[in-house]
Amino acid sequence: MFQIDIISRTPVYEQLVRQTEKFILLGILKAGDKLPSVRQLSAELSVNPNTIQKAFTELDRRGIIFSVKGRGNVVSDKALKALEVSRRSEFSEIKDKIKDFALAGISRDELHKYIDEIYDEMGEQK
């Protein structure tokens, strides 16, 4: 299920968190769905169980999953809402890129148009 890039500089737990979030955003994992257990993932990916637990703890902290005694980790029904909030706080991550575009002479309208195109493309898929 998960794909770990061991050459990447992104820590493994971060990769797991990112991928789980992506699965939820794309509707591959839905509220109430169970995640594989730490034991299973650890064996499957040959990754230290503590690393996997760290990813789960982080997802739990962000309100994306919660752990149920005896059932393992389950996707929260507030996950999408939590992701919306967290993505909104990441606006600043594209700030430098936008500044870079502006400096290179790309107009506001051009960028707007590009963003519209992406949204339209995604609308078609859904």
Next chain:
Amino acid sequence: MIEAKNVSKSFDGFSALDNISCVIPDGCIYGLVGTNGAGKSTLLRLLTGVYRQDSGEVLYDGLQVYENPIVKKDIAYVPDELYFLPGANMNRMARLYSSVHPGFDNDRFIQLAEDLRLDRKKNIATFSKGMKRQAAIILALACKPKYMFFDETFDGLDPVMRNIIKAIICQDVEERKAVAVITSHSLRELEDTCDQLALLHRGGLVLESDITKLKTNLFKIQTAFLDEYDRNRFEGTDILHFSKRGSVSNIIVRGDKSDIIEHFNALHPVILDILPLTLEEVFTYEVEALGYDFSAIFEREVE
């Protein structure tokens, strides 16, 4: 240039190597990897003329190696299990080596021992395992061989020493068009050092290839679809490994990257991520395809 032509070797009816052919050009660092018991050490002993092959030929620029001193004077071989004369120090070993290898360069020997800070007058038996390796490597390099063979030699060295030795070997290869054949289990290591790689499994040569080529035609794909599907959806691609959990699949595919992307995109996945494989993964999937697969161990434990 070393050429092995249809070489086979068996011991008491057990076929250790079966019909191996390979070409190792001058100026090449050749990595030899394989599963445990695949025949790597046997192949090295055949290439160095320690063993006589049952059939086939091992040629150095067209000359047979077995019992041929003309060829063997250019060979240095650091075996897996090192041998030193009982109670000998490095100076004593150097005298032995120089009596056998006409090209033995005593200045180089002294220089290397000094560089690596090994005491030439100390009994080698008192050296640590890693230091014994270093001593054997120094002695081999001091012979200024055209052909160097290292059987899991680097696996016992610390990272600093490993890089130093690798750098010295690379220099020799660069300056003298020397050939180094290295077996190792540290694929990460071979990845940066070797230019050619051969993979052995059960006495056969599974593949022999340029390292860069090896890494550019196998890919790890993560993909997902919202509807139900199975492996059959990807018909028409060369799949080595397929695993699926929920609607997410991890697939190992062989082929051209842009063709693969095009093929998969035409299926309209919700996710499509492509990563190149590490050498270690290439190894794992290649031998898994040949039945060297132990995933059952984990399935049994997890269930």
